[in-house]
Amino acid sequence: MATKTVQAIRGTSRTHKLPIADIFVQQFGTGTPVLWLHSEDYYELDLPLIQKLAQKYKVIVPWMPGYGKTDLPETVRTVDDLSYGYLDLMQKLKLEKTRVVGFSTGGWLANEIASKDCSRISKMSLVCPLGVKIGGAYDRDIEDIYYHPTAKVQAFKFSNPKNDPMVPHELSEQEAFVLARAKETTAKLAWDPYFHNPMLKFRLHRVTVKTQFIWGARDGLVKPKYGRAYAKLLPNSDFVSVPGAGHFPHVEKPDTFDPILEKFLR
Amino acid sequence: MEFYHFTEFPWPYLPPDDEFTSMRVNLPSSVFDPKIGADLYHSYLDQHKLADELGLNCMINEHHQTATCINSSAPLSIAIAARETKNARICILGNPAANLRDPIRCAEEMAMIDNISHGRLECGFVRGVPYELFGSNCNPTETSARLWESVQLMQKAWGTHDGPFNYEGRWIHKRQVNVWPRIYQDPHPPIWMTGGSDVNHATRAIENGFTFTMFLTPADGMRKMFDGVRANLKKKGLPTPADDLFAFMPLLAVGETEEEALKYIQEVFWYVKNNKAESQFRAPPGYVETPLYANFLSGRFSGGRTDAIRTKGMEFFRENGVAVYGTPDSVAKQLKSLYKKVGGFGHLIGMLHSGDMPFKHTAKSMKLFAEEVVPQLKDLGTVSSSLGPLKDRGTPVKAAKFNGRTAALASARDNWFKKQTKKAKAA
Numbered sequence: 001m002a003t004k005t006v007q008a009i010r011g012t013s014r015t016h017k018l019p020i021a022d023i024f025v026q027q028f029g030t031g032t033p034v035l036w037l038h039s040e041d042y043y044e045l046d047l048p049l050i051q052k053l054a055q056k057y058k059v060i061v062p063w064m065p066g067y068g069k070t071d072l073p074e075t076v077r078t079v080d081d082l083s084y085g086y087l088d089l090m091q092k093l094k095l096e097k098t099r100v101v102g103f104s105t106g107g108w109l110a111n112e113i114a115s116k117d118c119s120r121i122s123k124m125s126l127v128c129p130l131g132v133k134i135g136g137a138y139d140r141d142i143e144d145i146y147y148h149p150t151a152k153v154q155a156f157k158f159s160n161p162k163n164d165p166m167v168p169h170e171l172s173e174q175e176a177f178v179l180a181r182a183k184e185t186t187a188k189l190a191w192d193p194y195f196h197n198p199m200l201k202f203r204l205h206r207v208t209v210k211t212q213f214i215w216g217a218r219d220g221l222v223k224p225k226y227g228r229a230y231a232k233l234l235p236n237s238d239f240v241s242v243p244g245a246g247h248f249p250h251v252e253k254p255d256t257f258d259p260i261l262e263k264f265l266r
Numbered sequence: 267m268e269f270y271h272f273t274e275f276p277w278p279y280l281p282p283d284d285e286f287t288s289m290r291v292n293l294p295s296s297v298f299d300p301k302i303g304a305d306l307y308h309s310y311l312d313q314h315k316l317a318d319e320l321g322l323n324c325m326i327n328e329h330h331q332t333a334t335c336i337n338s339s340a341p342l343s344i345a346i347a348a349r350e351t352k353n354a355r356i357c358i359l360g361n362p363a364a365n366l367r368d369p370i371r372c373a374e375e376m377a378m379i380d381n382i383s384h385g386r387l388e389c390g391f392v393r394g395v396p397y398e399l400f401g402s403n404c405n406p407t408e409t410s411a412r413l414w415e416s417v418q419l420m421q422k423a424w425g426t427h428d429g430p431f432n433y434e435g436r437w438i439h440k441r442q443v444n445v446w447p448r449i450y451q452d453p454h455p456p457i458w459m460t461g462g463s464d465v466n467h468a469t470r471a472i473e474n475g476f477t478f479t480m481f482l483t484p485a486d487g488m489r490k491m492f493d494g495v496r497a498n499l500k501k502k503g504l505p506t507p508a509d510d511l512f513a514f515m516p517l518l519a520v521g522e523t524e525e526e527a528l529k530y531i532q533e534v535f536w537y538v539k540n541n542k543a544e545s546q547f548r549a550p551p552g553y554v555e556t557p558l559y560a561n562f563l564s565g566r567f568s569g570g571r572t573d574a575i576r577t578k579g580m581e582f583f584r585e586n587g588v589a590v591y592g593t594p595d596s597v598a599k600q601l602k603s604l605y606k607k608v609g610g611f612g613h614l615i616g617m618l619h620s621g622d623m624p625f626k627h628t629a630k631s632m633k634l635f636a637e638e639v640v641p642q643l644k645d646l647g648t649v650s651s652s653l654g655p656l657k658d659r660g661t662p663v664k665a666a667k668f669n670g671r672t673a674a675l676a677s678a679r680d681n682w683f684k685k686q687t688k689k690a691k692a693a
Contacts (some may be wrong), residue, residue, distance in 0.1 A: 135602040145290075146550055147400060169565045180560035184407055191405040 011054070015069065016092060020085030021076055024069030026061040026095075029054030032250050034099045034265065035090070036061045037106030040186040041157075042068075043165055049258055057265070062089060064109075066185025068178040071170070079189050080130065080197050083112035090120050090141065093187045097122040099265050100229050104128050104247065105190065108197075111234075114211075115203040123210040125264050128219055128247050132201040133193075135227045142195045146187070156220040159246040204233040211237040212264045216245035216252065267605075267612055267646045268656045270325040270357060271317035271632055272515060273619035275310045275337035277303065280540060290332045290397040290543040297333060306336070309625050311346055316629055318351035320636035323359045323388075323656065325515070325615045331401040334541055341375045348383035352693045355656050356383055357615075359458055359479060361388025364409040365402035369416035369438060373423045373445050380450040384690040385660030387451070390458035390479070391417050396553045397543060410467065412437055417457070419443075424454040450662050456653055459515070463554065465494035472511045473504065475652060477613065479513035481526075484586035488514060489608045496609065509647035510612030510655075514604075517583070518616030519591040520634040530631050531580065531591035538583075538620025579664030590616075594638030601643055612647040662687060 011028040028050055034057040038044040041179065045061065053059050065081070066072035076082050090098065098121050102110030107129020114121055135141050143156045154161040171179060211234050215227040224241060231237045242249035242256050250257045277298055280286070286293055288359070314324045324347055327341035337343050344358050356379070363555060366554040393413045399406045415435055423445045427480050430442040449455065459471040460479045471478045472495055480488050490511055499507060515533045521527030549562045561567035583589035586605045590597055605611060619628040649655050662683050 146546065149544060149546055168563045171564045173560065173564070173566075176560040176564035176566070177556060180551070180556050180563055183563070184556065184559070187405065187551040188407040191407070192403050 007048060016089055018088045018092070020088060021065040021073050021082070022070040023065060023085060023089055024063040025089070026063070028059040028061070029057055029072050029237045030101065031057045032097060033057065033093075034059045034101060035095065037086075037100065037102035037109050038064065038067070039104035039106050039248070040182070040190070041104070041166065041248070042182060044106070047250060049250065049254065049261070052258070053262070053265070060093065060095070062086070064106075065186070066188070067182045070190060072185045077188065078197065079109050079112050080200075082189070083109060083116060087115050087117055095120050100124040101261065101265075102126050102129060103196070103250070104130055105186065107131065108200075109197070111200060111204060111207060112197065114207040114209065115200065116206075118207060118209050121209050123212070123264070124207075125212045125214060125261055127214045127250060128216060128222060128229065129191075129213070130195040130222060131197060132204070132230055132233065133196050133198055134201075134226050141226050143220065144194070145221070146191070157247045159216065159218040159244055159252060161219060163246075163248075163252045165251060180251065201233050205235060207234045208236055213239045214249060214257065214260060215239065215241055216247055216249040217241045217243045218245060219247045221247040267511070267614055268323060268355075268642050269636070269640050269643075270323040270355075270613065270615040271313060271619075272325040272327075272615050273310050273313050273628070274327060274329070274335045274537065274615045274617070275307070275335050275343075276537065276620055276621035276622075277306070277333040278536065278620075280333060286340075288543045288547060289334050289541060291400045291547050292544075293331075293333055298336070299519075303336065310337075310619075311343065311350070311634075312625065313628060314343075314347045314354070315350050316632060317636075318347075318354040320632055321353070321640070322632065322636050323355040323357060324351065325359050327359050327392075328362065330398055332397065334537065341372075341379065344387070345379050345382065348379050348386065351383075351386075353386075353597065355386050355388050357388035357458065358390050359388075359460065359615075360392040362394040362398060362402070363391040363416040363420075364393045364413035365398055365404045366416060369420050370423060370440055370445065372416075373420040376420075376455065377424065377445055377447050377449040380455055381447050383450075384686055385450040385455075385662055387455040388458060388477075388659075389455040390460070391420075392460050397547045398548055399550050400547060401555065401618060406550040408437070410464075414470075417459075421454060421457075428666045429512065430625070451660055452662065456659065463558070465491060465498065468495045470611065472507050472578070473502075475511075477511050477513050479515065479613070479615070481515045482517065482588050482617075483514070484588055485604055485607045486586065488587070492609050492611070508612065508650040509610040510649050510653060512608075512611035513613035513615060514608070514611050515589075515615035515617055516587060516604075517589040517620075518597070518618050518631070518635065519589075519596050520594055520631050520639060521591075522593065522634070524592055524596070526671060527591040527593060527596075527631075528580070530623070530627050531589055532618060533621045533623035533627060534590070535580065535583075536623070537617070540621070594634050594642075597635070598639050598642040601639070602646065605646055610637070610647060612649065614643075635661040660690065 011026050013026040015022055015024045036059055052061050063069045081166025100110045100121055107126035110124055129266055145153045154164050158164050213227050213231040215224045228239050231239045240260055242253050245253040317324050326340050326343050328337050329335035330338050340358050344356050357618050366372055376389050393409045423443050430444040433440045458477040461468045466479045519527050519530035521530055590600050618631050
C-alpha cells in the first residue's frame with residue numbers, strides 16, 4: 001500500500017496509507033524495533049541520537065500527520081483518535097517487543113497507544129510526556145503556550161532559552177509553512193482539553209510494560225512534580241530526573257540524557 | 267442606503283499606557299469601577315433610544331474580556347433596545363456563533379427579541395476576533411466550520427414548526443430541537459456576517475442571501491474584497507448582488523464646522539489609539555489561513571492592520587475611508603465617493619461614539635448625520651428584492667397552520683397579527 005519510496009541517508013522512508021490517517025515513516029538500522037514518537041515541536045526528527053541508536057536497533061520514526069509530510073485528516077480530532085492510526089501502523093509493520101520512546105505530546109501518544117494494546121511493546125521511555133490532568137480544576141498543570149509571548153514560552157521550555165533549536169525568523173518560507181501547519185495540528189489536537197485527555201489517567205493501569213519517565217529538572221512547561229505523579233499512575237514505572245534541563249532534556253543535556261535512554265533500552 | 271448608529275460600549279478609563287500590555291484578554295477587571303460603569307451602560311443604551319428618535323437604526327456587538335467593549339452579551343442590549351426603541355431596526359453583529367456552545371439557546375434568544383421588537387431584528391453572526399478564543403477556549407482551527415454549522419442549524423430551527431427534529435452534526439448534537447417562540451419574521455430575520463481577508467467566506471455569505479460587512483477596512487481592501495465576491499458569483503453564474511448585501515462601518519463624526527468634526531472624530535479615534543493587544547493574542551494557530559500564519563511566525567508579517575493604524579494620523583484615515591468626518595456636506599461627499607470607490611454598498615454603520623466622548627458630542631454628531639447627511643444619501647444603492655428596504659422589513663409570518671385546532675383560534679391569531687403590524691407601522 002506504500003504510495004512512495006524515498007531513499008534517505010542511512011535509512012528508508014515511506015508513506016503508509018492507513019484507514020485512520022496516512023503516516024509517513026522513516027526507518028534507520030536493523031534489529032529490535034524502537035518506535036520514536038516526536039514532540040509537538042518535532043526537534044526529535046533529526047536528533048543525532050537516532051543515528052546512534054540505529055547502530056543497534058531498527059529505529060522507526062513516524063511523522064505525525066500534519067507535521068510536514070501528510071495531513072491530519074478531518075476525522076482525527078484528538079490524540080486518542082490518532083493512537084488508533086499508530087496501532088494500525090504497528091500491526092502493519094509487524095512490530096514485536098517494541099521499545100517505544102515518546103517525547104512530550106509523543107509521550108502522550110505512547111500512553112494512548114499502550115493503554116489500548118501493549119502486546120507489541122516491551123518497554124517505554126517517556127520524556128516529559130503530556131496527556132493527563134493531575135491537579136484540581138483550578139490548577140494549571142501545563143503552562144499555556146498560546147497565552148504567553150514567545151520569549152516566555154521559550155523560557156518555560158528551556159532551562160536556557162538560547163538552547164531552543166527553532167529560530168523562526170531564520171526559516172525559509174517553506175519551512176515557516178511547515179511550522180505553521182504543525183502548530184495548527186497541535187492546536188487542533190490539544191487546544192481543548194489542553195494537552196490532555198481527561199479519560200486517559202483512568203486507563204493507565206492497562207500500561208503494564210516497564211516504563212521510564214525522564215524529566216528535565218528545570219522543566220517550566222510542566223513541572224517534575226507532575227511527572228512524578230503521572231509516573232505513579234502506571235503500574236510498572238520509574239522516574240529519572242535530568243539536572244539542568246528543561247522540557248527537552250535530549251536537546252539541552254544530551255550527554256546526560258543519551259546514556260540514561262540507551263541503558264534503559266538495552 | 268440604510269444607516270446605523272454604533273457605539274462599542276467602551277470602558278474609557280484606562281491605566282497609563284505603559285502600565286498594561288493589552289486591552290484584550292488579560293486586562294484585570296479591577297480597572298473597571300462599577301459605580302461609573304453602571305452609569306456608562308445607561309448612557310450607551312440612551313444612544314440607542316436617541317438613534318431611534320432620529321430615524322437611525324442601531325448596530326450592537328459584543329466582545330469579551332476587554333475594555334474596548336463592556337457589552338459582553340449583545341443579546342441583553344438588543345433586548346433592551348427592542349423594548350425601548352420604536353422604529354429602528356436592531357442589528358446584532360453579532361452573535362459569536364463559532365464560540366457558542368449552544369446555538370439553539372441563541373436561536374431562542376433571537377426569536378424572543380424578534381417578537382418583542384415586532385420583527386425589527388437584523389441578525390448577525392460572527393466568527394469573532396482572535397482575542398475571543400482565549401476567553402471562550404474555542405479551538406481556533408475550527409471556528410469557520412463551527413460558525414457555518416451553527417448558523418445553518420439555527421436557520422433550520424427557525425424554519426421548523428411541526429415539532430422536534432434531530433440533529434447530530436460535526437460538533438453540535440441535539441436530539442429534540444423545537445425552538446419556542448416561533449420567530450416573528452418569516453422565515454427568519456435577515457442574516458448578516460462579517461469578514462476580513464477570506465473572499466470565499468464572503469462569497470458564501472452573500473450566496474446564502476446574507477449581508478456581508480466589513481469594519482474599519484481601508485477602501486482599497488474593501489474594493490478588493492467586494493470585487494472578489496462579485497467576480498466569484500459571476501463565475502458561478504449567479505446574478506450581481508444588490509448593494510444591500512454589502513455593509514461597511516467606518517469611524518464617523520459630523521460637525522457644524524470642520525474643526526468641530528475633527529474634535530469629534532478624535533474622540534471616536536480613542537478606539538484605534540487604545541486598541542492594543544499582545545501579538546500572540548492576534549494569531550492563535552489556525553485562525554487565519556496557513557500562509558498568513560507562517561508569515562506571522564517567521565516575522566515576515568508582524569502587526570497587520572491594527573499596528574499600522576495605531577501609528578498613522580487622522581488625515582490618512584480620512585483618505586482611505588476608515589474615518590469619515592467633516593461638515594454634513596463634506597461627509598455626504600466622502601461617503602458618495604467611498605460608495606463609488608468600492609463598487610457600492612447598501613448599509614453604512616457609523617461608529618459615532620468611542621472612549622469618553624461626552625454624550626452631547628455624540629448626540630450632536632448623530633443629529634447632524636441623521637438630519638443633514640442621510641437625506642443626501644438615502645436613495646443611493648440598489649436593494650435586493652428578497653429583502654426589500656428596511657422600512658418594509660419585519661413582516662410577520664403569514665401562514666396560519668394550526669394543525670387540528672379550531673378555525674376560531676387561527677382567526678384570532680391572524681387578527682392579532684394584523685393589529686400588531688398596523689401598530690408597528692403607525693409607530
